[in-house]
Amino acid sequence: MTAGALQRAIRRGGQRAGTVERCGMCAGPVSPEHRHVWDEQDGELRCVCTPCSLLFEREAAGGGRYQLVPVDGRRLTGPAADELGVPVGLVFFVKQRDGRVFGHYPGPLGVAGSEIDTGAWRAVEARSPALAGLKPRVEAFLVWTGPPRGGGQQWVVPVDDCYRLVALIRQHWTGMSGGSAVWRAIAEYFDDLGRRHGRPSGKD
Template structure:
């Protein structure tokens, strides 16, 4: 025979348990029923998604997750994931006042005229990557020169850690600078990886890169 709880036991606060939001999502969706390629299903709840979809940054795993819109919104306040996941925003901003010397660029060891940098919170520092035919390649040189650039640029200081990046293209007379969602940088990496040919890349890939930056510029005006 089950005994009824006493008033004291009812009044006693229950210990708080940390909820795994991913496990909760899969309770409602029944788990992963059908394995699809990344980008074809939400990597949180496994529902099918289209080619245009949102992303979450897995801060600890250093990767991007493709998500449906409801899962994206679930993590938009940051509290649900205890800092593990962060939503990738969709804002684009150009930085026409960006200033960087050729010497500062050279000390970062970027061998091509394209690079993106973002603040990686779990390492408490900026990291720099450049697109290559083999995928995103990290520059392992000292980024003290970049810290100097950020210190003198208010817009760069507003960059959201882990989910926004500074996208740079070196030109003959300076630099083109944009603040973009981190997934836009990996879109550029995909263009280079897919269309690069030979040593210099070929005319096709550079036309696609030009078109990519033109679209970024247009979105920054919106």
């Protein structure tokens, strides 16, 4: 997933605020806790209703174009994210189908992105079965190191969790450094990941 694709999805989400969400496949209404599919052709996430999500549980149903975003995440304790040379303390990494990996850096205007050095990624991936098995496009390796609050957390999460984080930062950011409200919101976001996805899974 490129930064451009992520930015487009965030803009569409803002345009839909206050409106009834519709399934991107059948146009039926979707519940607040609906799932998403990645549209390879258009380079975007689509909301899907429950019947359509059940259809895409079968991988072949997507015909190579649509891929259902998973719902499970897990906290990691093994990967050494600092070896990837990222310049900030909050970043998520998404693998492409061709093996390239992009780092996405959330901020008040959305996300900035850059391609990660292939050798550095493979070195970290070689020591982490969880990263070696990262599903292209639909899962992300999410890292929060701080400052200013000092997170020290690393997760494999569904990529739509990262969309939610970017929207949260844009909503709460104030001033040059973000302000205390945004960092409280980020801490609450990671607390919520813990409630929904459980305890650390050990060395990965």
